[in-house]
Amino acid sequence: MSTKASQSTTLKAAVETAYEHAKPLGGGKNADYIPYLASVPSDLLGVAAVTREGEVHQAGDSQYAFAIESISKVPTLALVMEAIGPEKVRAQIGVDPTGLPFDSVMALELHRGKPVSPLVNAGAIATASLVPGANAEARWKAILDMQSRLAGRQIELSDEVNQSEQTTNFHNRAIAWLLYSAGSCYSDPMEAVDIYTRQCSTLVTAVDLATMGATLAAGGVNPTTGERVVSAEVVPHILAEMMMEGLYTGSGTFAYEVGLPGKSGVGGGVLAVSPGRLALSGFSPPLDGDGNSVRGLAALRSASVSLRLDLFGTA
Incomplete structure (x- = not known):
């Protein structure tokens, strides 16, 4: 053999x-x-x-x-790193573990509104806000395209999953406003949450x-x-x-x-x-x-x- x-x-x-x-x-x-x-x-x-x-x-x-x-955070991170470079991602979002749950508000507050990691919810919302595009739909299409290119086939949004998530994502909306108030959300915060929720769906x-x-x-x-x-x-x-x-x-x-x-x-x-x-x-x-x-x-x-x-x- x-x-x-x-x-x-x-x-x-x-x-x-x-x-x-x-x-x-x-x-x-x-x-x-x-x-x-x-x-x-x-x-x-x-x-x-x-x-x-x-x-x-x-x-x-x-x-x-x-x-x-949340595995969708990796394709979106790749997209943003390609667009602005790893060092800007490190400066604007961070590269360190929080030591707290993925949806922690305390982790955000402890670091004065900086999310610390793009792989927790706060950092992922901030990452979504950095995706290049003329509008929300252009940014969403760029994320979906990156998921598809990484998978080697066309990935599709599930309307059922998205609806289930969009109607229950109040905690993430609160995180987005905290990011925005600290200058760590780089688009309209509700737009960033909408895009982030779609990428997860x-x-x-x-x-x-x-x-x-x-x-x-x-x-x-x-x-x-x-x-x-x-x-x-x-x-x-x-x-x-x-x-x-x-x-x-x-x-x-x-x-x-x-x-x-x-x-x-x-x-x-x-x-x-x-x-x-x-x-x-x-x-x-x-x-x-x-x-x-x-x-x-x-x-x-x-x-x-x-x-x-x-x-x-x-x-």
Whole structure:
């Protein structure tokens, strides 16, 4: 057997083992503050891996379309970093973990209105306000286009998810006004919240997420389309942000146990990127206390260990 074939067999086995490991696990519950998310079947589980060469392995409900939610913060961050550069993002939004929940108002107040990280809600709203475009629709189309280019297919907005979120996003609206009052929201605050809410309301699959991650693993080139989506100079900064705050208050545990830059969403998706190699994704709706998928995390831990992906390892 060739080395390439052997590696493919190993990756396939790791994905299938990760699925079987995570499938029987209990615990957690669906996010219930967004009505749509509460209605998604809690027994779903999908696992996928996509390599930088475009090889795909998947198991379980990997083709089930679910709400991208906060994982959408990564494509929008990439879009803004491309537009204004990583240093301006660091100056205007920040690069550090908050140490507090993803929707914390206290974290914003403690830093005098600066959001600190683009991967918490305050920072993501500020990031959305920095997306270039002549008007709100132009900015929204730019975000949707970035999600689609990273996934290698046309991603669509779910009207059902968006309606469910737009009618319950009062907390984010309050955060936007606090940002605006501190000079940290760079467009009309309600417009920024509307755009941010829409970006969280698109539907993706576990394979889509893994393809997005594989694009970052390949230095910004989508492995299925061959298109350069993100410049190579920007990718390390995106991955650094993901390592610091990608799984909210669970980011430290994820770094300790998985050892990869990651990003989660309350829709049940979770993504991990092994730079230069591949990306892993998991999807299962029940969440732990940090807002991360219980089974998704278990699957990614299993795959990372079996494939020796931990960036902090010496093997």
